[in-house]
Amino acid sequence: MEEELKDNANPTILQLSDLPSRRRDEPSKKRDAARAMLFEDLVPSYPDPFSSGLPSPTSSEEDAKVYPSDDVEEIDEQEIYDLIAHVSDPEHPLTLGQLAVVNLPDISIQSSAAPSKSRITTARVLLTPTISHCSLATVIGLGVRVRLEQALPPRFRVDVRIKEGTHSTADAVNKQLGDKERVAAALENRNLMGVIGKMLEGCT
Amino acid sequence: MSEIELYLLEYDRNKDESLRIAAQTATRLESKDLKLVNLIEHLGEYLTNEDESLRAKTMFFLADVLSAIPAKTLSRQQRGLLCDFVLSRIAGDPESIEPSVHSLIGLESMGKWEDERAVEIFKTLLESTNPLKQFKLQKQRYSVLQLIDILMARYRNALRGAQSSDPDMIEKLVFYFDGEKDPRNLMIVFSVLLVPMTEWDIAAHAQDFFEAVFNYFPITFKPPPDDPYGITAQQLKDRLRSCIAATSFFAPYAFPALLDKLDSTSPNTKRDALQTISTCASGYSTRTISLYAVNLWDALKFEVLNVQEEDLAEQALEATSNVAAKLSGSQELHDYLKTVAKECNEHLEDAPTKQSQASGRIMQAIAKASPEASNFLMRAILPQIVSLFNAAGSLSKRRALLAVILQLLRSNVAVFGEWRTSDPEFLQRTINSNNALRDFSEQIQELLLDAVVYSPKEEVSYRILSVNSLTELVKLRSLLQDQQISKTLHALTTAILKEPSYENDDLRLAAEAGLLEVAHQKPQLVVNEAFPVFLAELPEDVRSEESSSLRILAAFAKLGSEEKIFETVVMRLRNRLTSAFQLPASGLYILALLNALLYTLIRGAYKELAIDVQNSYYNSMVIWLLEQVQKREDVLRSLAERAAIFNAIGRICRIIVLNQDDRVQQEIAGTIYNLQNQTEQDELSRHDSLLISTHLLAALKTDVPLPFAPSNLLQRLVSVMKSDSTIAEITTASLSQMTLIVNKHIPESELKPVLDEAGLTKTNAENFSDATVLDIRIEFSISKALLLRNSRLTPSKISHLLQRLPDPTHGPTIARGFSTLLAPDEFLTAENHCHISKLHQQKLFSLTVPAIATASRTTAASTSARQNYLLALAGLLHYLPYPILVPELPALVPLLLQSLDALDTPLKASAVKTLTEVLAHDPEALAEHANALASRLLRASREGVGSGVGPGARNEAEVRSAALACLAMVPRALRRETLVPMRTRVVRELTAALDDGKRGVRREAVRCRVAWIGLDDGDED
The missing domain is CATH 1.25.40 (Serine Threonine Protein Phosphatase 5, Tetratricopeptide repeat)
Incomplete structure (x- = not known):
């Protein structure tokens, strides 16, 4: 049976709801006192186009949540986690987040030491294969890399590696993942890109 | 010329004319102008002609005449003679099979045949037209099948009697349909064969019968695009499946063959095989299923433990459950479930794994098959879960086990019902089964309570699982004593009232839902035990918006969705409001209480109350509130606060007045007049009255005469x-x-x-x-x-x-x-x-x-x-349903594109929204504007720099993300050839949005960029 060909047929998995996520900030308590925050959606509120400008396409409530304020929200570890946690495993219909291949504490962002001008930033992701002889570690690493290169602005340098001590041939895999030319060559391979394309399908 | 000659002449030239001639003959037969004997004699010479097509046409003439004759014209004897005559033609002239069969169908419709006659016809067909595939034309076979179908449907007992004394019949029937390929005919073949399969004694020919239908498995038929018969693959599949599941005699052939198909690489074949196994498990006898139960389990579990596609797993679960349901009541159930339980228990030991999760699903599916199945699994699994749980070293293991407990409890509710279950049939079924969960309920409840109360607060999902399990336990009919339920109630109210705010309050929401469920099952218990706790937490006055009391008030108001306790909730809120008015409490608190009342009226069970109870709210609420309004003198409150309070009062009154009878409505019209004409009022009171009277006016029916x-x-x-x-x-x-x-x-x-x-x-x-x-x-x-x-x-x-x-x-x-x-x-x-x-x-x-x-x-x-025109247009389009715009699209699209440059934020967003709809429904309207569209959307996706001057200079985050979402749709909506030249530029320019200051915008940018990058995947396929 095909199942027996898999490196790890019965991996440990995490519940979706337990994966780290950005919980919405506590809804602002300082909102319009007159509406007494209880049951905010109970009474419809319609903007008055004559005084306050014009109707907005989504209800103003929702906007307030999605765009809480004018502050700049920097790209952080959680955001990178959200970008790659939904990449699916080539063997299982499960995501790298569920399989704990990517973990929030293993993602780090380092801005370059030089002051603001260049804004070059490095995003490092350490992967934990489900078992130490996982033959697909390189493919998973490439998938993560491709995803991040598509989704992060150009000022980011992407560094994807296998976490130390979690894989028997970690050095070889890291060498492959870190070598630009080898990555580029691998991505010319249509079969490989097919597999990676499938892994990225679930990313939204 | 005679009529037959005319008919033969017209037959190939003019169908209608030939039918008219046949009808004319029929009329003559009816008026006795023509004798039947003469007609037949007349046909004789043509029927002996050497030209076979001439013979067939002659028989068509007879068939057409017969179908045109009114029912009572021919005597029983005449019909008998005609039958004999036609049967002789069937035996002797295969070329005329179609009209002969039509003649018989016509004769049958004039009067039911005797049993012997039906059997004779059936046998003649089996002998003279066997195998059916000798007829090359689909419609010839279709006619014969129609007649056989009529015989099977209307002379079922006669045929069954005949075959038991004539074993030859079965043998001939089995191979009779061999080689049929036409879907329309197969529909009839399957339904014809179903009769002998279920009713005749076919034990000796089981394999042949089975193969006669299983040859068609799996059905891969795809109806042609303009199929006039409208037969779908699904209909064929359904009929074939009932045939395979028709009799237990098929089991020795069906199960191995179907299990074999599970190895297929095609999900469609697997789906069919699983569905058929499922139907067979319900259709075959208990004894038969008991022989195959363990084999089936070995194959089916694989589909759940290693999910290939979700619906296949669902189907496999249904099959395992059907096996359990079939075996319930027999000794063999235990052997089957022992195997299941053993395997599941093993997987649970390694939890949390993919397979421990699958085991939970399997047990949930099987345990809901019957009380016996549920009881067996509860006894086999629960002690194991409890000991694993207590010995578990990690919370993640405990969480996985809790998830299984919840699944088992849910299946238990499905089998044994809730306190509120009132379906008498359901109750009758379970009345004699003792629920094995009873032996464990106390232990499980303690375990769950511990998990809610003592586990770390940040383990939200873990505690939610416990809360949901506790709620299921309470739901279960006749399981917990009131005293035990009180413990759960206590835990839930504590979670609602005392829990600190953490991560979106998910746990509290789960506890609130749980409490509502308890209120649904045991209303009085909640009123007696939970209400006092809630009310004790609600103070006389609240001055800070941060106060947790407001949250508790909200939770309390939500209980009003349960009909049985609605009135109590409203009464308690009203009491609070009375004292708040008297005190007087802060405007904030009064408003909160009013909103809580309003909530119970809008979202609560108010609409489910009896009409006279609803009517009584006029006195107890509307009149009472209006009196309170008259009394209060708290002028110090801010204008906005007063407006909010009086609007809230108005809204409450509106809902109650809406459907009151004419007398009350009339009274309200007077009230409106009084409110607006109180001359002694100060300015503030006039404002209050105006606000309230607006809501009252809204509630008035149109035919109520106004006193002004x-x-x-x-x-x-x-x-x-x-x-x-x-x-x-x-x-x-x-x-x-x-x-x-x-x-x-x-x-x-x-x-x-x-x-x-x-x-x-x-x-x-x-x-x-x-x-x-x-x-x-x-x-x-x-x-x-x-x-x-x-x-x-x-x-x-x-x-x-x-x-x-x-x-x-x-x-x-x-x-x-x-x-x-x-x-x-x-x-x-x-x-x-x-x-x-x-x-x-x-x-x-x-x-x-x-x-x-x-x-x-x-x-x-x-x-x-022009700016004003665009502004007005955007405002109009914002609320117009899309289909209305469609006829004007060619004129609108250029204006919409202009709006992207010209307008300020909300209207620009509105233009983007309309463009998005155009892309979704009528992309061709934008085809020639692809370049302009992409450039403008890219510009709208940038925060400000370089996007021109004027009102559109700065794009708000909502515009930016809407523009990106719209641009993301372009690759799928428009033709690839148009877009490929733009691809590189768009992908490059989108990198700017990847670095947007807002996370929501970046998310859209990523989606959009991936969509555009994906454009060149096309040429690989």
């Missing part, structure tokens, strides 16, 4: 607005009253005089330049009221407004006003007895959009005027 003249009210409202024009709430309320009066309380014939009398029209007046913003708002309110009721005055009103759009002073205001015409409105709704024409959106569209499109295109229009 509409035009007077309109004039008074205008003067109120002019004197208090700074208070937004007063202006809005006055305008709403105007729209309500114009929409509901003035007959069409009086509209013009009343409006003229009130002197409200400014746009067509000479002195338009004197008009104020307020005048324009009044104009729009009146227009809206007229538009919705589809008044004759609407077109002229709208056209006046349109004409004023280029006006340099008031143009922008008027442009903004257009968005109000279709905007949703709290007051103008069908619920409030307003006249809402179904066509008003269509009507407004045709009155405005084409005119705006033309006007903005003329060269005469100045830049600012």
Whole structure:
């Protein structure tokens, strides 16, 4: 049976709801006192186009949540986690987040030491294969890399590696993942890109 | 010429004419003008002709005559003779099979055959037309099948009797249909074969019968695009499946063959095989299933433990459950479940794994098959779970086990019902089964309570699982004692009242839902035990918005969704409100209490109350509230707070008054009059009265006579607005009253005089330049009221407004006003007895959009005027349902693209939204604008720099993300060839948005970029 060909047929998995996520900030308590925050959606509120400008396409409530304020929200570890946690495993219909291949504490962002001008930033992701002889570690690493290169602005340098001590041939895999030319060559391979394309399908 | 000669002549030339000739013969037979014997004799010479097609046509003549003869014309004896005659033709002349069969069908419809006759016909067919595939034409075989189908359906007992004394019949029937390929015919073949399979003794021929149908498995038929017969693959599959599941004799062939198909690489074949196994498990006998149960389990579990596709797993679960249901009541159930339990227990030991999760699903599916299955699994699994749980070293293991407990409890509810289950049949079924869960319920409850109370607060999902499990346990019919339920109640109320705020309050929400469920099952218990705790937490007064009391108040109000305790909730809230009014408490708290009441009326069980109970709320709530209003003297509250309080009171009154009887409605009309005419009132009280009376007016039915003249009210409202024009709430309320009066309380014939009398029209007046913003708002309110009721005055009103759009002073205001015409409105709704024409959106569209499109295109229009046109257009489109725009798309698309450059934020977002809809429904309308669209959307996705000057210079986050979402749709909506040349540029320019300051925008940018990158995947396929 095909199942027996898999490196790890019965991996440990995490519940979706337990994966780290950005919980919405506590809804602002300082909102319009007159509406007494209880049951905010109970009474419809319609903007008055004559005084306050014009109707907005989504209800103003929702906007307030999605765009809480004018502050700049920097790209952080959680955001990178959200970008790659939904990449699916080539063997299982499960995501790298569920399989704990990517973990929030293993993602780090380092801005370059030089002051603001260049804004070059490095995003490092350490992967934990489900078992130490996982033959697909390189493919998973490439998938993560491709995803991040598509989704992060150009000022980011992407560094994807296998976490130390979690894989028997970690050095070889890291060498492959870190070598630009080898990555580029691998991505010319249509079969490989097919597999990676499938892994990225679930990313939204 | 004789009729037969005429018929033969016309047969190939003119079908209708030939039918007419046959009908004429039929009439002659009926009027005894022609004797049957003579007719047959006459046919004789043609039937002996050497030309076989001539013989067939002659038989068609007979068939057509027979189908045209009225039922009673031929005697039983004549019909018998005809039958004999036709049967002899069937035996002797295969070329004429189709008309012969038609003749028989015609004869049958004139009167039922005797059993012997039916059997004779059946046998003749089996002998003379076997195998059926000798007939090359589909319709020939179809005719024979139709006759066989009639015989099987109407002479079932006769045929069954005949075959038991004639084993030959079965043998012939089995191979009779061999080689049939036409879907229409197969539909009949399957349903014909189902009869012997289920009713005849076919044990000796089981394999042949099985193969006769299983040869068609799996059905891969795809109906041709314009199939006139409308047969779907699904119909064929369903019939084939019933055949395979028809008799246990098939099991030795069916199960190995079907399990074999599970190895197929095609998900469709697997799906069919699983569905068929599932049906067989229900269809075959218990004894048969017991022989295969363990084999089936070994194959089916694989589909769940290693999910390939979700629906296949579901199907496999259903099959395992059907096996358990079939075995229930027999000894063999235990062997089956022992195997299942053993394997599941093993997987649970390694939890949390993919397979431990699958085991939970399997047990849930099987345990709900029957009380016996449930009881066996509870005894086999629960002790194991409890000991694993207690020994578990990690929370993640415990969480996985809790998830399984929840699944088992859910299946238990499905089998044994809830306290509130009232279906007598269901109760009868379970009345004698003792629930094995009873032995463990206390232990499980303790375990769950511990998990809720003592586990770390940040383990939200873990604790939610426990809360949900506790709730299921409470639901279970006749399981827990009230005393035990109280413990759960205590844990839930503590979670609601004392839990600190953490991560979106998910746990508290789960506890609230749990409490509501308990209230549904055991209302009195909740009233007795939980209510006092809640009320103790609600203070006399609250001064801070941060107070947890407000949250608790909200949780309490939510209990009002349960019908059984609704009135108690309302009563308690009312008591709180009374003391809050007396104290007086802070405006904040009074408003919160009022909103809580309002919540119970809108979202709670108010609408489920009996009408007379609802009516009683007029006295206990409306009158009472209005009295409270009269009494209070707390003038210190801020204007906004007062407005909110009185609006809330108004809303409560509106809901209750809406459906009161005429007497009460009449009384309310008087109340409105009094509220507005109290001369001694100070200014503040006048405002309060105005707000409340607006809501009361909204609740009035149209036929209630008003104690005041509409035009007077309109004039008074205008003067109120002019004197208090700074208070937004007063202006809005006055305008709403105007729209309500114009929409509901003035007959069409009086509209013009009343409006003229009130002197409200400014746009067509000479002195338009004197008009104020307020005048324009009044104009729009009146227009809206007229538009919705589809008044004759609407077109002229709208056209006046349109004409004023280029006006340099008031143009922008008027442009903004257009968005109000279709905007949703709290007051103008069908619920409030307003006249809402179904066509008003269509009507407004045709009155405005084409005119705006033309006007903005003329060269005469100045830049600012064009800006106003675009503004008005965006406001209109914002609320128009998309299908209405479609006819004008060619004219609209260029304007929408212009809007992307010209407008400021909300309207730009509105234009993007419309473009998104165009992409979704009619992408070809944008095909030639692909480049312009992409460039403008890219520009709109940038925050500001370099995006030009003017109002559109800065793009708000909502515009940026809407633009990116729209741009992301382009690759799928438009043709690849058009887009490929733009791809590199778009992908490059999108990197800017990847670095946007807002996370939500970046998310859209990523999606959009991935969509565009994916464009070149096309050439690989």
